[in-house]
Amino acid sequence: MDKTKIDANFFIPMPVVLVGTQVSGKANFMTAGWCSRANARPPMILCGIGNHHFTHRGIEETKTFSVNLPSSKLLEKTDYCGIVSGEKADKSRLFDVFYGSLKTAPMISECPVCIECRLVQSIPLPTNTIFIGEMAGVYANGNVMKEGKPDFEAIDPLFLTMTDNRYWTLGKNAGDAWRAGRSLISNDRES
């Protein structure tokens, strides 16, 4: 297939999360799509946050943050948290907030899964900072757990694509990881 070089400002599809911080003692939440697991053992997660964001200040202040996974039902409030800065609006009462063992990483009761993180490392880049946090506690609603595992159809997460700037739901189950490609191993051995 012929390829054309396109604008380098490309974004792979992103899971949508709400990053929780405490700034000057008050809970704040920011929508983020630059979020990924960072380390397997111990479990660590990372978020890329704009250097001038209010959330950046919050993470630096308490050395803790939370990552909350909103379901598609929370689309409006989630988008709102990406439009309005905590510097201009008080987002502390937008959700029912709870705290875990870290005490300074506000989490969102309405989100089916919430992770509280202890800051491990900050990687400053030209316009953003990568914050890596150890996952100190993960909290889930009972109705999104199935046989002890998170059930992502029940979680009903959101995804974001840019630069078309659209949210998406999770689609169809397309196959099993570490199974779907096994037939190619046999072919390989036979050849």
Added chain:
Amino acid sequence: MDKTKIDANFFIPMPVVLVGTQVSGKANFMTAGWCSRANARPPMILCGIGNHHFTHRGIEETKTFSVNLPSSKLLEKTDYCGIVSGEKADKSRLFDVFYGSLKTAPMISECPVCIECRLVQSIPLPTNTIFIGEMAGVYANGNVMKEGKPDFEAIDPLFLTMTDNRYWTLGKNAGDAWRAGRSLISNDRES
């Protein structure tokens, strides 16, 4: 909603990519779900790779790598690249490979979007390394571009959830980013 503390080894939903490297002069590809934009300007992307992976060696060797976005049609080959290490199998002929300006970051013709990256920084963590790369070139098929922008329905990307270990397609368009939450701004002003 009442929350229960669950296993800290939780994974947020992940976009599925194939990371391309050259190891001892030969192209190799590894499936990865720990991938995110890292910086806005200049565009940078990051991947979390297990410290003992063959791909880790390739990135260290050439200081370049590629991030390829497979469509759901490539599910079997994509999963295969996550099952079998390049140390044991030659994956250089699994795809039609092409190179861009960096010369040492092999890309996959069959993937609708491919990104070649110049290594900027490596962040060693206990079991994984975060490789941050500047996006030196992005290549796309003409049929996934719509009015100059990537069309994600046409790209038809894959997602991975763990620990249920399932691949998923992109679901329904759920709303517009930086628009869906605007009504809450008005409410805020009125209150």
